[in-house]
Amino acid sequence: MGYKYERISGHGKLLVRDEPVASIVQEGLEGYASGRFASMSEVKRFFESQPAFPKRNSGNSVVVQLISDMLNRVIYAGYIEHEPWGITRRKGHHTGLISLETYERIQTRKTERKLAPARKDISADFPLRGAVQCADCDTALTACWSRSSTGKNYPYFWCKTKGCASFRKNIRAEKLDAAFEDMMQTLEPSKDLIGMTKMMLTNAWSQRLAQSNAVKAELNREIAESDKQLDALLDRIVDANNPTVIAAYEKKITKLEQHKLVLAEKVAKKTKQKRTPEQLFELAVQFLSNPWNIWSNGDLTLKKTVLRLVFKAPLTYDRQTGLRTPQTSVIFRFLDEISLKSKMVHPRGFEPLTP
Numbered sequence: 001m002g003y004k005y006e007r008i009s010g011h012g013k014l015l016v017r018d019e020p021v022a023s024i025v026q027e028g029l030e031g032y033a034s035g036r037f038a039s040m041s042e043v044k045r046f047f048e049s050q051p052a053f054p055k056r057n058s059g060n061s062v063v064v065q066l067i068s069d070m071l072n073r074v075i076y077a078g079y080i081e082h083e084p085w086g087i088t089r090r091k092g093h094h095t096g097l098i099s100l101e102t103y104e105r106i107q108t109r110k111t112e113r114k115l116a117p118a119r120k121d122i123s124a125d126f127p128l129r130g131a132v133q134c135a136d137c138d139t140a141l142t143a144c145w146s147r148s149s150t151g152k153n154y155p156y157f158w159c160k161t162k163g164c165a166s167f168r169k170n171i172r173a174e175k176l177d178a179a180f181e182d183m184m185q186t187l188e189p190s191k192d193l194i195g196m197t198k199m200m201l202t203n204a205w206s207q208r209l210a211q212s213n214a215v216k217a218e219l220n221r222e223i224a225e226s227d228k229q230l231d232a233l234l235d236r237i238v239d240a241n242n243p244t245v246i247a248a249y250e251k252k253i254t255k256l257e258q259h260k261l262v263l264a265e266k267v268a269k270k271t272k273q274k275r276t277p278e279q280l281f282e283l284a285v286q287f288l289s290n291p292w293n294i295w296s297n298g299d300l301t302l303k304k305t306v307l308r309l310v311f312k313a314p315l316t317y318d319r320q321t322g323l324r325t326p327q328t329s330v331i332f333r334f335l336d337e338i339s340l341k342s343k344m345v346h347p348r349g350f351e352p353l354t355p
Contacts, residue, residue: 038304
């Protein structure tokens with residue numbers, strides 16, 4: 001998926017990008033690696049929302065097993081391997097859709113415990129479902145449509161925890177949504193603060209560039225050290241007679257070779273600069289300037305991403321007082337502290353006035 005064969009002069013058939021599916025697959029894999037998609041179910045819904053992504057049944061759905069297989073295939077990183085044939089991981093002739101580092105991050109994420117797995121019943125009607133908890137019992141509120149005696153449907157949130165003081169007490173969805181909108185709009189920093197943020201990002205970028213050569217030298221040192229370890233292990237295999245010992249050495253060699261491939265890729269990335277700082281920071285500054293605008297104009301996947309970026313813990317809603325003060329992420333707490341300090345400073349400064 002995302003590749004097709006083309007006959008290349010001097011090589012024969014070779015895997016090449018099959019657009020637009022290749023770009024969709026790339027966005028899905030990188031999104032899972034970065035945490036934009038919290039689970040395979042969210043990757044599945046992303047693929048299903050793309051008209052160009054091929055569906056394998058009449059229901060326009062994608063099988064979860066397909067997502068799992070795609071996340072496991074190192075071929076998307078530009079490498080090949082096949083253990084049954086004794087083919088260890090090596091660089092392929094085709095171009096990868098993602099980096100090997102991204103592939104390794106995907107494998108790490110797959111083994112991590114999912115704190116908030118995606119639900120099958122989440123819909124665009126209730127984007128806040130799972131992100132707001134009851135103030136009385138600290139469990140997530142559920143949501144549904146309720147039909148009145150006249151046949152009209154009304155959206156509600158409610159607590160489903162038995163024994164809770166708010167058990168089955170309905171909260172009108174429009175009331176909760178309005179409180180959420182008011183709270184989100186308070187997160188919009190001033191233009192001066194955004195300008196200061198841009199300057200800080202630019203300074204941080206300059207410092208990172210200055211560190212880049214040192215990091216590259218350290219990576220090359222690690223590659224040289226891996227080569228020494230590989231040579232030592234190969235010498236030991238030649239002298240070894242025990243099959244168990246030889247198998248252990250071969251396993252260690254395979255791990256070292258994979259680690260060396262990751263290091264080599266990192267060195268190559270350090271020498272490339274695909275985008276300018278302005279291009280890299282454009283979306284970040286746009287998000288920090290007005291997260292509510294992105295929320296109100298985005299789809300369900302983007303809204304879930306906004307929730308994960310803005311808040312470090314679920315929101316709490318009290319039926320009498322409304323939304324409680326949220327626990328925002330580090331970047332918004334940092335902007336709040338800067339804003340507070342700037343307000344505390346007197347416009348004339350603290351020094352005594354002089355003629």
